Amino acid sequence: MLPTDLTVSAVVERHERFLTLEKRVCGVFVLTQPSVHMETDESPERAVIRAGMRDTGCELAVSGLLGIYLWIHPQTRQQYLRIAYTADLVRENVNRQLDEPVRNVHWYSLGDIRKRSRELQSPVVQRCIEDYVVGKRQSDELLQNLAPIQHNVAAIITNACLV
Secondary structure (H helix, E strand, O other): OOOOEEEEEEEEEEOOEEEEEEEEEOOEEEEEOOEEOOOOOOOHHHHHHHHHHHHHOEEEEEEEEEEEEEEEOOOOOOEEEEEEEEEEEEEEOOOOOOOOOEEEEEEEOHHHHHHOHHHEOOHHHHHHHHHHHOOOOOOHHHHOOOOOHHHOHHHHHOOOEEO
16 A cells, blocks of 8 residues: 655635646646645644745745545545645745746636636645635644654544545
8 A cells, every 4th residue: 555645735815716836747737736745843834834935936824724635546546635724825926936846826716726627636626725615624733732743644534534
């Protein structure tokens, strides 16, 4: 069995549009949110801030835990665990130079995201935004005693929403 792929991401909303980026994954461009794998001893909140800057050039402030999501790729059976946070836009650098593998940054509405569902990196991208729009949130306390997160993936999965 493959190890679980753990990432953290940010859902950032501005005027009913969501921060989205086009990123090359396995040679194909997909749409996703700012997201990263956590570094050793990095908090998930700090990783979210790093993802915003690295992927989009945007400075973010984490506002809370949106949810924990588990998606299992139907062909490979690879498990993808995403810890998603809500974040506020502090500053957007519109003159940013994007590093590979990011090609472009967009602000899409939920309707735009739904229309582009085939382009999404995974169904988790849309699910996170839909949960955000309806006000679903998980308690920050879920992860409180699970640091370092990377060593407690099995415990975190028990609190995940299956997508």
